[in-house]
Amino acid sequence: MSLPPTTVPLANEAPSQAPSRRARGRDDACPGALRLHPADDGSLARIRIPGGLLTAGQARVLARASEELGDGRLGLTSRGNLQIRGLDAACGGELAAGLREAGLLPSDRYDRVRNIVASPLSGLDGAGYGDVTAWARELDAALCAGEWEELSGLSGRFLFAMDDGRGDVAALGADVTLIATRDGGAVLRVGPGASGVSDTGFALEVSARDAPRAAALAAVEFLARARASGTRAWRVRELPAQHAVTADGLAARLADEGAEAVRIGHDRPGGTPGAPPAPGVVSGPDGWHAVSVLVPLGRVGAAQWRLLAGLASRDGSDALRVTPWRGVVLPGFTADGAAHASREVADAGLVTDPDSPWTGVGACTGRPGCAKSLADVRAHAERAVAGAPRSPDADAPPVYFSGCERRCGHPGGRWVDALATSGTDYRLTVRDAQGPDGATGATGVGETDVADVTAEQLADAVAAARGTA
């Protein structure tokens, strides 16, 4: 089974606290490559990887930075970005210089707003309606060039999604989503279809050529509405209804900039949400193959990371794609090369088996990295995986271990919430964040209490909650 879509981090709120039309009294404190975040295990840097797109050379630079400046590991986030932890608070200059030289920090001013996810298998497996990595690159270039200066004022939590029509990243609840269409065009959606958009579910059709600009202009429109509301909203869904982004308002802005937009009555041409890449070898219609790798709990050692970079440059297309589901896709292999690479990756402790018990298992930072955590949730998650009675079925909901009620980075849709209530105890709850309007997170959160259990009982209790006992 592959991981179901996850939400973007919900502004560090628990599902029941997800922001909806709430006034913000301050700017967001999201970490970046330049703004280090103090944590219990040292400072943390978040390096934006727009579209998840990395060269093998850039990946090696990150491995070296994690070893020389951090704790020797890289963290994969639910937006396909990378984090280095355990940094000395004074190393910011050295880290930034290395990132700049590698092309990983093209703009100091726009660093934290380069939050762009893209369908990781776009153009590789024959699914979807085109390769949207070009949109991700073009949008990022426009952001960094300062074409719309006000976009430097976007919150570090604002998210763009580029979906190739398969519906995977379109299900992440991004603020601005582009979806490729069968006829070579694009659908532009603003907001997850919840509050903050006055006429829920509206979408505009734009040409593929205009799509990245249209996405940037949608963010400009959001900022204008946020300014008018006086709320300092970070996300589209936080806008008050009377200041929501409207189809007509956005279409008018696009027209002013020479981009034609047509309102349509649906926003998901691909139908049901698509699944993220399963671990293993992915075959393309052109005879090339990719290797999809799952990183357990989203934490990869520098040596493992270097192995991925080495395989990409030796047998692949010198590229890596970081996924929003704590995975990496290596494109451009022959069938034999992919099979060989898949084995090497598995031997190094990463996951390329679609039936692995690690599929669908996630955890926040927990102890010792986060002072708010009640427990070492990652160790408990590992123990639960090791003791699992069998691998999860393809349709089993994911489980997410959290050290406190913020539940940073938890999945969306239907999921099992394993919340630490002490250093040794958990409350398991089945949640369904699919609101009546199709939005994730903000509305319509259903909850079913399952059990209060000890850490020793987690493996069996989690399996029962996921229906895999």
Ligand code: SF4
């Ligand atoms: S304990 Fe986990 S959920 Fe709570 S703030 Fe820390 S990382 Fe986030």
